[in-house]
Amino acid sequence: GNSVTQMEGPVTLSEEAFLTINCTYTATGYPSLFWYVQYPGEGLQLLLKATKADDKGSNKGFEATYRKETTSFHLEKGSVQVSDSAVYFCALRYSGGGADGLTFGKGTHLIIQP
Amino acid sequence: GAVVSQHPSWVICKSGTSVKIECRSLDFQATTMFWYRQFPKQSLMLMATSNEGSKATYEQGVEKDKFLINHASLTLSTLTVTSAHPEDSSFYICSAKEAREAYEQYFGPGTRLTVT
Numbered sequence: 001g002n003s004v005t006q007m008e009g010p011v012t013l014s015e016e017a018f019l020t021i022n023c024t025y026t027a028t029g030y031p032s033l034f035w036y037v038q039y040p041g042e043g044l045q046l047l048l049k050a051t052k053a054d055d056k057g058s059n060k061g062f063e064a065t066y067r068k069e070t071t072s073f074h075l076e077k078g079s080v081q082v083s084d085s086a087v088y089f090c091a092l093r094y095s096g097g098g099a100d101g102l103t104f105g106k107g108t109h110l111i112i113q114p
Numbered sequence: 115g116a117v118v119s120q121h122p123s124w125v126i127c128k129s130g131t132s133v134k135i136e137c138r139s140l141d142f143q144a145t146t147m148f149w150y151r152q153f154p155k156q157s158l159m160l161m162a163t164s165n166e167g168s169k170a171t172y173e174q175g176v177e178k179d180k181f182l183i184n185h186a187s188l189t190l191s192t193l194t195v196t197s198a199h200p201e202d203s204s205f206y207i208c209s210a211k212e213a214r215e216a217y218e219q220y221f222g223p224g225t226r227l228t229v230t
Contacts, residue, residue: 043221
């Protein structure tokens with residue numbers, strides 16, 4: 001079946017540090033890949049996406065590249081801010097019982113200290 | 115941006131009773147709504163997909179007679195947990211999608227259900 005594995009948290013960094021959150025997936029066919037972010041007290045928000053191999057998704061300084069050969073979609077940001085503190089979820093979209101249903105990783109809690 | 119609300123945000127009920135959770139799209143018409151369940155420190159698991167005016171499609175292993183989903187209008191879907199048991203205690207999250215959107219789902223803030 002389809003699955004997403006992402007690094008366990010919490011991840012604690014200082015402001016302006018470089019961020020990498022690893023995400024790998026297992027899927028049949030060619031899924032679309034997503035990163036969602038959840039700020040405290042809010043619902044999940046789409047951060048970025050990539051729909052085919054070698055695509056790079058980017059938003060708000062975050063980037064992730066769809067690597068088919070390593071089945072990975074690692075999230076990176078060059079200089080994090082305190083406001084980036086949140087829970088980040090890697091996800092894939094598959095054509096299962098629900099045509100747009102998402103399979104999520106467990107989430108990585110990111111804490112940025114000033 | 116598009117907003118999805120859930121009500122209630124948390125609920126406590128006794129074993130054997132039923133509880134209804136509402137999911138509303140506030141500023142757009144949601145042709146498709148999804149219900150997810152999240153256990154502590156676990157990922158979100160898709161429970162079912164509902165399209166307005168039709169029966170929900172349940173994921174394998176999800177009891178459709180226990181988790182009743184209704185999507186009667188383009189702005190409202192409900193999840194009813196029938197004859198609740200303590201193992202049904204969880205965080206339930208809905209998301210909604212417009213017909214014109216290829217990829218983006220808008221998520222509600224979630225509902226914490228505790229069954230005593």
